[in-house]
Amino acid sequence: MLVIQIILLFFFLFAWSRVFRKYRLNEIKLKELVIWSFFWLIAAIVVLVPNFTSTIAKIVGIGRGADLVIYMSVALLFYILFRVFIRLEKIENNITKITRELALKDNNKKE
Amino acid sequence: MTELVVVPAYNEAAMIGRVVRDLFQHNWNNILVVNDGSTDATAYSVKAAGVKMVSHTINRGQGAALETGNEYARRNSFDVVVHFDGDGQLNAADIKGAIEKLNSGYDVVLGSRFLDNRSRLPWTKRYLILPVARFVNYILTGVSLSDAHNGFRVLNKLALEKIRITQSGMAHNSEIVAETKRLGLRYIEYPVEIKYLEYGQGLKGGIKIIFDWIFKS
Numbered sequence: 001m002l003v004i005q006i007i008l009l010f011f012f013l014f015a016w017s018r019v020f021r022k023y024r025l026n027e028i029k030l031k032e033l034v035i036w037s038f039f040w041l042i043a044a045i046v047v048l049v050p051n052f053t054s055t056i057a058k059i060v061g062i063g064r065g066a067d068l069v070i071y072m073s074v075a076l077l078f079y080i081l082f083r084v085f086i087r088l089e090k091i092e093n094n095i096t097k098i099t100r101e102l103a104l105k106d107n108n109k110k111e
Numbered sequence: 112m113t114e115l116v117v118v119p120a121y122n123e124a125a126m127i128g129r130v131v132r133d134l135f136q137h138n139w140n141n142i143l144v145v146n147d148g149s150t151d152a153t154a155y156s157v158k159a160a161g162v163k164m165v166s167h168t169i170n171r172g173q174g175a176a177l178e179t180g181n182e183y184a185r186r187n188s189f190d191v192v193v194h195f196d197g198d199g200q201l202n203a204a205d206i207k208g209a210i211e212k213l214n215s216g217y218d219v220v221l222g223s224r225f226l227d228n229r230s231r232l233p234w235t236k237r238y239l240i241l242p243v244a245r246f247v248n249y250i251l252t253g254v255s256l257s258d259a260h261n262g263f264r265v266l267n268k269l270a271l272e273k274i275r276i277t278q279s280g281m282a283h284n285s286e287i288v289a290e291t292k293r294l295g296l297r298y299i300e301y302p303v304e305i306k307y308l309e310y311g312q313g314l315k316g317g318i319k320i321i322f323d324w325i326f327k328s
Contacts, residue, residue, distance in 0.1 A: 095171070099169060099179075100178065100182060102167075102168055103165040104182060
């Protein structure tokens, strides 16, 4: 086993333990636990059996398995970034709405 | 008919008193200062000037402040809203004519500093920044105006009911223009004077406006 494989596996295990902890503390739902467990499990498989990705890479027409992983990761990251962006925007708008209501309510009280 | 002059102010302690007095002197008595979470003595200056004020607990941007003013006007049944920057660059003498213009058959009157020669602009603004801003504004909104962004506009009741400003930052200028067009409101430009006390938003501000417009609408 390569050193990088061991390091990555430990990291994945650590990441998953964080997810599980959040689930136990009721900070995330069961659905999210399942999704993230699945995600880290796939990551572990990819690291343990690199040929696994090569096989899929060949099927979809990419030369190397490592390239496939990077392409997929970048696409996924952009998607997550987009989701976070939308979410942030919504939160910003909500803060503005609350601030506005507070300002107008305070004013009513004084009159 | 009742008019409300909405004055957005963020850290304008030094100027706001003068702005309000100028408005009073021109017989505008329905004034609402929207204190946008100022961290200086703006609130104190406004109180000293004896004018109505609502305060954002935290700074939310000029667009957000103007929408708060609009919402106040809706709830208190005002017929006309004047947006009038709190930084002391506008001239209260321009309001009367702008409202007359509005009443001659328009829903929105937009201030422009290029329709007469009262405004003395720094040449970089006149020849470099504003032509670009106008062009970008045209691309974004589909409306060709002689001026792009300035803090003076008048809305009638119809425009007030229909337009909702969702752009919290400075991109609200383009948003209001775009909404005016989309909603089929009748609009016209009106010459206003801008006194240049300081430079304003500069190029960085302009880039942020474009960014906000693209990603936040």
